C-alpha cells in the first residue's frame with residue numbers, strides 16, 4: 001500500500017487492514033464459537049426438564065456468537081445504519097414477534113439484518129427460513145440448530161411437513177423474535193432476474209425491475225402457522241449508499257459502509273387467510289417494494305421519516321470479553337516458544353509472527 005494512503009488512513013485504519021488482526025479476529029470467533037456450541041450441547045438434557053429455560057439460555061449463547069459478527073460491522077468497520085420508518089411503528093420494534101420480509105441483494109444483508117436485531121434487542125432469538133446447507137456451517141449452522149431455525153431444501157414436497165412442524169414449534173417461544181424471510185429464495189443476480197421475469201410473464205404477473213419474483217409458498221405457510229403468535233409483517237427494503245456492494249472481506253478490512261433500511265409495519269390480520277389470496281398479496285407487496293427501490297435509485301434515499309436506532313455497547317463488550325479470554329493464552333504460548341531456547345522453535349515463531357504482520361498489499 002502506498003505510504004501517503006497509510007498516513008491518511010491513520011494508525012487504527014492501518015491496523016484494521018493487517019492480516020495479523022484478521023487472524024486474531026477469526027481465531028477468537030472460531031474458538032469461542034466452538035466453545036459456545038459445546039455449551040449449547042450441554043443444554044440438551046435441560047430441554048426435557050425445563051424447555052423454556054433451555055431456550056432462553058440458548059438465546060443468550062447464540063447472542064454471544066452472532067454479536068461478534070455484529071460488533072465487526074458496527075464497531076470495527078463503523079458501518080452506519082439508517083432506518084426509515086414511521087415513529088409509531090418504531091415504538092413496537094423488539095416488543096412483539098414479527099415476520100421480516102427482506103430483499104436479498106448483498107453478501108452482508110444477513111449481517112445488516114442481525115445489526116438491526118441487535119439494536120432492538122432480538123438478536124439472540126432471531127429466526128430465518130434458511131436453506132438446509134447452512135445448517136452444516138460450523139459455529140453458525142450448529143448454533144442455529146439450538147435456536148430452532150427453520151430449514152428448507154427448497155423442494156416444497158419435501159419441505160412442507162418439516163417447515164410446518166418447525167413453525168408450529170415456535171408458537172410458544174419464550175422470547176420476542178423476528179422471523180426473516182427472503183421470499184425471492186436466492187440472492188439477486190441479473191441472470192436469475194431474467195429467468196424469474198420469464199416465469200412472471202408466463203404467469204401473467206407484472207415484471208419487477210429490482211427483485212426476483214417472490215416464491216409464495218414459504219410466506220403463506222409462515223403466515224398461516226404463526227397467526228396468533230406474530231403481530232405483524234415488517235416489509236423491509238435494504239440498500240447501501242453510493243451503489244456499494246459491501247463484502248464480508250471489506251468489513252473485516254474495516255471498510256465503512258452506509259446501510260439504509262426502509263421498514264413498513266403491516267399488521268398480520270390485514271393479510272388474507274386464503275392461500276391464493278395470500279400469494280397475490282405477496283406479489284403486490286413485491287411490486288410496491290420495487291417502487292421503493294426506484295425511489296431510492298432516483299433520490300438516494302427512501303421515503304418517510306428517519307429514526308435511526310443507536311448502537312448498543314453489548315456486542316462490543318461481548319467481543320472484548322472473548323478477545324481477553326482467548327488472546328492471552330495464545331500470547332503466553334508464543335512467549336514460551338520464544339523463550340524456549342531452541343533456535344528452530346524461535347525462528348519458526350518469529351516467522352509465524354512476521355507472516356502475520358506482513359503487509360500483503
Ligand SMILES: CCCCC/C=C\C/C=C\CCCCCCCC(=O)SCCNC(=O)CCNC(=O)[C@H](O)C(C)(C)COP(=O)(O)OP(=O)(O)OC[C@H]1O[C@@H](n2cnc3c(N)ncnc32)[C@H](O)[C@@H]1OP(=O)(O)O
Pocket residue numbers: 100102110112113114116117126127128129130131134152153154155156157159178179180181182183184185186195196199212213214215216217218219236261
Ligand atoms: C431488517 C431486519 C432483519 C431482521 C433479520 C431477522 C433475522 C435474521 C436471522 C438470521 C440471519 C441469517 C440469514 C441467513 C440467510 C439465509 C438465506 C437463505 O437461505 S435464502 C434460501 C432459503 N429460503 C427460501 O427459499 C425462502 C423463500 N422460498 C420459499 O418460500 C419457497 O416457497 C420454499 C418454501 C423454499 C419452497 O420452494 P420450492 O421452489 O420448492 O417451491 P415453490 O412453490 O416456491 O416454487 C415453485 C413455484 O415457483 C415457480 N417458479 C419457478 N421458477 C421460478 C423462479 N425463478 N422465480 C419464481 N418462481 C419460480 C414455479 O412456477 C412454481 O409456481 P407454482 O407454485 O405457481 O406452480
Ligand SMILES: CCCCCCCCCCCCCCCCCC(=O)OC[C@@H](O)COP(=O)(O)O
Pocket residue numbers: 025026029068069072104110131134137140185186187248
Ligand atoms: C468476528 C468474526 C469474523 C470472522 C469471519 C468469519 C465469517 C463467518 C461468517 C459465517 C456466515 C454464515 C451466515 C450465513 C448466511 C449466508 C447467507 C446465504 O448464504 O444465503 C444463501 C442464499 O443467498 C441462497 O443461496 P443460493 O444457494 O440460492 O445461492
